[in-house]
Amino acid sequence: MKKIAVFTSGGDSPGMNACVRAVVRTAIFKGLEVYGIYRGYEGMIEGDIRRMQSYSVSNIVQRGGTILKSARSQEFRTPEGRKKAYENLKEFGIEGVVAIGGDGTFTGAKIFFEEYGIPTVGCPGTIDNDLYGTDYTIGFDTAVNTALEAIDKIRDTAAAHDRIFFIEVMGRDAGFIAVESGIGGGAEFVMVPETKTDLNQVVKSLKNPRKSKSSSIIVVAEGDDEGNAEVIMQKVKEKVNNKNKDFKVTTLGHIQRGGNPTARDRVLASRCGMAAVEGLLSGHQFHMAGVVNQEIRYTPFADCIGKTKPLNPDHLKLIDILNI
Known part of the structure; x- marks a missing residue:
């Protein structure tokens, strides 16, 4: 050759x-x-x-x-x-x-x-x-660190305003980015295509008055069985049914593909x-x-x-x- x-x-x-x-x-x-x-x-x-x-x-x-x-x-x-x-x-x-x-x-x-x-x-x-x-x-490692940096910054504003953030990361068929960035970012929940998502568990946690956290980070892989982050946020919001809780969605998108x-x-x-x-x-x-x-x-x-x-x-x- x-x-x-x-x-x-x-x-x-x-x-x-x-x-x-x-x-x-x-x-x-x-x-x-x-x-x-x-x-x-x-x-x-x-x-x-x-x-x-x-x-x-x-x-x-x-x-x-x-x-x-x-x-x-x-x-x-x-x-x-x-x-x-x-x-x-x-x-x-x-x-x-x-x-x-x-x-x-x-x-x-x-x-x-x-x-x-x-x-x-x-x-x-x-x-x-x-x-x-x-x-x-x-x-993969760069994408995880890009997502993690965004999660850290979003947690700052989530805590300041007592908000619940649903953060969508890439992963149409695989949840590797969601899992590692979720662990590293201290997410309360991580939703991935490989496992069936139980929204009732999320709702129960958010309704629990004993939870000391007033803000929460939920990481969603784009291919989750319940839908993307926007869809899941709407489902959870309806089930929680609490006007005092502020729900937000951030989709990281192609920012995860770029960078050094x-x-x-x-x-x-x-x-x-x-x-x-x-x-x-x-x-x-x-x-x-x-x-x-x-x-x-x-x-x-x-x-x-x-x-x-x-x-x-x-x-x-x-x-x-x-x-x-």
């Missing part, structure tokens, strides 16, 4: 640039030519592929977002789109690919490999932390980027390079996208204990 390419796809996450940097410089260190594919699978189809040098990734390790840009490609979902992508890779002589992204990115890579045999090693780039085969994903990556994310991204290149050279053809128990582990794409990564039950128990 003499030529490889790297791209970022799907939702961006802090640390993607650090991962791109590690891929490029590891490839050069190993004597390979390395190319950047801009705008993910869309750029692969359109031939937006450029040679990268060591200086191409200078001064990016601390930056959020991705210098290679990201896009969601409907055309790549079609056989015709994937054929164009393959022809462009062959035109550049690219023999292996590093894909930085999440579930959708790896699903596309798996299909592409099955059709054309282009070896691909993935790096887990998603703030959701929902990929099987790695303890943490690139961008934490040290933890920069190191994780760098390790995964280096491992991805080494994986391609050692014969891994459709695997993700993740970190499990501090060690690099290669997991087949089929497992990454086919197996569910569960929340830590001890974390859920901890929330209940700390809420007494």
